[in-house]
Amino acid sequence: MDTEGFGELLQQAEQLAAETEAVSELPHVERNLQEIQQAGERLRSRTLTRTSQDTADVKASILLGSRGLDIFHISQRLESLSAATTFEPLEPVKDTDIQTFLLAEEYHRDSMLVQWEQVKQRVLHTLLGAGEDALDFSQEVEPSFVSEVGVPGRSALDSMEAAYSRQIYIFNEKIVNGHLQPNLGNLCASVAESLDDKNVSDTWLMVKQMTDVLLVPAKDTLKSRVSVDMQMAFVRQALQFLENSYKNYTMVTVFGNLHQAQLGGVPGTYQLVCSLLNIKLPTPLPGMQDGEVEGHPVWALIYFCLRCGDLSATMQVVNRAQHQLGDFKIWFQEYMNSPDRRLSPATENKLRLHYRRVLRNSADPYKRAVYCLIGKCDIGDNHGEVADKTEDYLWLKLNQVCFDEDGSSSPQDRMTLAQLQKQLLEDYGESHFSASHQPFLYFQVLFLTAQFEAAIAFLFRVERLRSHAVHVALVLYELKLLLKSSGQSAQLLSQEAGDPPMVRRLNFIRLLMLYTRKFESTDPREALQYFYFLRNEKDSQGENMFMRCVSELVIESREFDMLLGRLEKDGSRKPGVIDKFAGDTRAIITKVASEAENKGLFEEAVKLYELAKNADKVLELMNKLLSPVIAQVSEPQSNKERLKNMAVAIAERYRTNGIAGEKTVDSTFYLLLDLMTFFDEYHAGHIDRAYDVIERLKLVPLSQESVEERVAAFRNFSDEIRHNLSEVLLATMNILFTQYKRLKGAAAGTPGRPQRTLEDRDMLLRSQARALITFAGMIPYRMAGDTNARLVQMEVLMN
Template identity: 25%
Template sequence: MNGDKGPTLASLSSQDVGSKDSGKIFGNLIETSRNLPTTSSELGTILLSVNEIKKRAHELREKSKPKRDHTRAHYLLAGSGLAIQDVESSLKALKSRKLIEQNVISRDSDSDLDTYLRTKKDENILSSIERSLASAAKDFDNFVNQNFNLDWEQRKEEVRENFGILVKRRKGDRLLAKDGADASPPTWGETGRAILDGESRLNVNENFTTRTKFENYAKIINSFNNARQTEVEFPLAKEITESLTRSANAVNRQLPEAWKILEHARESNDVVNKSKEFLEAQFLEYVDNLYRKNSSEGLPTNVNKVKSFIDHKLKNPNNTWKYGNLTIVNGVPIWAFIFYLLRAGLAQDALEVAIANKLSFKKVEQSFLTYFKAYVSSVDRKLPNEFVTRLHTEYNQHIKNALDGDPFRLAVYKIIGRCDLTRKNISSITLSIEDWIWIHIMLIKENNSSDYPLYEKYDLTDFQTIVTSYGASVFNGSYIIVLMLSGLYELAVQNAMTINEIDAVHLAIALAHYNKLKISTYGKDTLSELISTNEGKTELNFAKLLGNYTKSFKFSDPRIAVEYLILINLGGNKDAANVCHEALRELVLETKEFTILLGKVNRDGTRIPGVIEERQSLLSLSDEKDFLHKITEQAARRADEDGRVYDSLLLYQLADEYDIVIRIVNKLLSDLLSNTDLAQPLLNTDDNNETSPVLIAKKLINVYVNNLEIAQKIHSKNKEICILLLKVVDIRRSYYTQNWHETLEMIEEIDLIPLVDEASSRRRAQEFSNLGPEITKNIPKLLIITMTCVSKIIKALNHSEYQSSAKTQQVEALKRLGKNCMIYAGMIQYRMPRETYSILINLEVGL
């Protein structure tokens, strides 16, 4: 020891110690303590509560309690020069400064023991909460990472597909719906054409006039569909023509005429003959009206009516003829007379007039009567081939270039013999547009032989080319009529759109009904243009036309929208049917008018069909039930994705997916129970069967259980969960009305909370995860209800005036019940909201 270089206890004299402040010794101790392990030490930190430190300090003091006999200390310190009285004085100084605790906790004190136990329990709770939060945070991070990656993969695949990049799928890859059923992703139409999102700006509700026209047409279309469904003939063209005639609204002249043309030609696709007949009948009607307005001499025969027409139209006010080279016989221009009789479709009368006046014909005209007889007697009003060459020769030599020739004679020769087809117009005669069309139609000859020279060929296609080359400006507000008479129905609809879209749409409907339209084939890109050309033929996109029109009232009148969209299938081919079905899907999903379109479910579970189901016979369905099921299920999925739970409930019922319905109701009911405060009622006075999960569940369980066919489609576990949740509803009602005993009995009956013994509590805790999320999320509130009931009953018993052993036993039984409940709660505490266990502990302490 003497060899040590540093100062030692022996080197310190008692004088040195006594001369220093007693605090200096402990200052050295503090300085030395800095060498102890810190938080950066590998030893870690010491986590002791205040009470634990107090306890250990007390134990240390008991073990090292100083004795008054300092003999051994005297020997130890004898050579050090440290006086024992100085040590005692230092200890007294420390006590005076309260650096050493004077009052220690007695291990036998009841109050201290309660404090210790309570504090220990709080520490356990806090520690459990910290571990639970750490675990939850870790689980959440894992969940986010997994789902983010999955979502990204899905989005990447969708983007690749949208850009036309083929994605190789593993065999068997399928999208599982939320309910676990095997299902493909909902596609709202096979091609995604958005049929109801066209560019039309029509608003049928814009004003009273437009709305009235819309409603009048809608009534006719409804009647038309009714007739189609019952397979009864319906005069669509006649109905609309009469409607336009009765209408007080201003209607463009072309549209009523277009309907008359269609009505006349509805039963035949022979454009040439039907247009000829219409023009001749129209002219004769005009002649008849003119005759009636003017008092004319003679009997009202067709011949006399035409003669009267000639007098009014070909004479000047001074009673002279407008054409100077007319051949006048008995005061009548004979060639004009024959011409207009032919124009009125009176060929036989024209022949009789020619025979009666044959002596007036010039020498070069003597053979005309032979040609004319052959022409009139032919079935197709065409000159037989044996007379064609002779008539053409006479026409070219004597008629065509005659300076003083009658212009109507040239017209008659040209019509009968189809002469000089390189010049089809007759410029020397003033003709109306209808006259011009009639002459061209008279010159048309279909099925020309290949032996015919090119200049003698003139068919309907040639005439149509002339019409389209002239365009609308040439025909002075009669272009639609010209197009209809020349068989260019698609262009007629297109031009009618520029006048009035509503009228044009219905013209197209009638044309499609009578098989007059060439309708586009429906591929992925054909909904972009209303009119297109395919292999030289003009085609109308009928689906686009109806989709554009329906867009204007699909929200205000979805029932009427169905009536129009089913007309897409007028053609009856597979493509049209598919597009029709697609349009109906769009209508259902966009308007969300599920009750109107798809139907509803009565209180007794019976279905009332919607308008689509009512019209299903017009939809060319291979499997009617399958289509309605698919369209309803797709609508249900969309409603579910959009968060419209009550809509999805209705739709899944209509789709006969009763098990999904029960699962949705279970979730609604479970959420209501778990999210509603215990101090609040589950049912309000304004709740009804359409919005209250409780009332919905009661109604459905009542209907489904009593209907064997439906009950068989529901999984027994889902049905049991619904019934159990409804029992929890009854428990909540009883608890809200403070019927503690009844509530406790009902809780015991459902057998979710273990109340018997500790073993049952442990078993229930192990089975907790098997209960299903709808039940487990309501266990915390059931525990609170149970402990509250126990607490309230014990409190009432303790405050009762009488004392008995039975009361004591009852209180003890209730406490055991509460203890079992708390054992169960302690084992599942990490699966409950953090505040639930604190509430339960407070209730337990108060027992």
């Protein structure tokens, strides 16, 4: 039974297999158990992945849904985004011209370097510090008798600065008119005389005294300044100034105390000093040596006569007390007769030996001071008992300065001018002399030791004294006595490699530009007077500083007409202030125009280029200005209206005077003017007039026959014309469409009109529209936006 059952099953299976093979052409797939297991695992993993993704989507929907976001719509929007339109180039990428690219890169790099240099100069010009030890004078208030009331009006100059500027104007007027050059020091000193300020008066008196030296024409100012003859002259002038000042002080003191001074006898320095001693030394001091003359210590009389600079009065005292003075009379006679106030080496050695053996520890301070002065010895002794004021100390030290190379002198007996300069400027410095409270005194100390540049830089840092410092620098500059920095980017006061140790240089250009910055925007005429001093200076790029400063001044102040002149209606130029200072004004005007163009001030640049008679640049810039506005609606006071009036005036002047620019630029300019007329008529609704204008211009084709010709002509148009092509095509198509609608309306309203005429006109308009479409598709230019779509839409409406 069981066997029959299994046999029956086997038979049925074989029958099924036979039927399957008969009706089906399915391939036989034979797999072992391992392959079946692997296939099952793959099916299982796919099912799990889809399930996991669905689970993740569900979780994301729950999370974002709780925040009010619809993940389904977000997914659809993300899937619809395409980067193709974003990154599709507007124009075909051309083959790279490596040589032109490198030239452009080089030009760009050079331009950036020049601009960066200019930016650095502007930054440096705003920083007034002369170093880390610069003092802050902002809290100081020194009584001044100078009026703080400025010049009436909008001027930024105070009364003192205005007074100085008037003298600078007088000085420049003489020069530009070819007259004999006046003494700038005397002109500036006259300002001090009008001020009730003794410090300012004394300062200019000192400047005049120190600059009254024999000037030898020299191209190298440094070589002239450090020469022995020039330095000896400076020391001689400084001593003379200090001696004259002390004599004036003595007279004021004596005449202010006549009762105590008991002035009498023969007028002169001797009696004046005797009267001074009646006030200063009413009773003899202990320790005085070698007796008295007329009741006064003999060495005190000798010292004060020397201090007043009167050697004859000193000799008078020596003669009266010669028996008590030993060999001093012989030594003093030699000193007095020496042209440079210097003993011979032999006599000097004798005096120094006597001083070291007998007088070094003497109780008489006046005697020690006189011997140190005559013998130029013991420079370490400051003689504080006698020289109790800065001026006295300076006078004593200047008397001890040596210029000859004397190898026999010991270091304690020899002081050079450079050593004295270092001691005053670096060792003592501003704090020692209380420069913040006594700026004039410290200025005097530096100036009398021939440290002109350091003195000017210091005084310039004091805001209320800045004008004095600048004009002292101008005086020295005109006399070729000022040491200038070789680089414009240097600090106000600097040292340069290769210069002697104590030589300082002043950044004269920076000094002048810093000073004029205060008033150049309100008083450009006055600023121009100061810039004229820079006519022979050049910046690091080799550019003339006068032209550069004038350029910046004009652009900052916007006083184009006043400074550079004005163009009259007939095309002639009315001279400006600059004509007085420069022979070739066209070069300066061109420079200013170029600066204005670089800063994007195109309208101003157009006026300036027209002043400079540069028609090509005038028309080139006008094309750039007109191109963006010609398609706009013209309204009163609008940019288009202003530029239109400007362009029409230029066109009328050029046609009247027969002036023309380069052919391409010239034709572009007049074509833009005609297009402006076309758009004005179009926006005003004068369709037929606008059609006539565009037809005469032959810019776009109005027939199928002229398409090829207009496409070929398009290649010669400049970018200023091409940029407006979209608007021109749309406006022209609108005109055709308006005429088409008007034609249809006329046909419906006047049934009696000949049908043939209407059909011809209809076909002509549609043909013109198709010509525009064909032209738009053939030109090698990618027009803006949806221009083509709008053109096609209107053309379709006409069909």
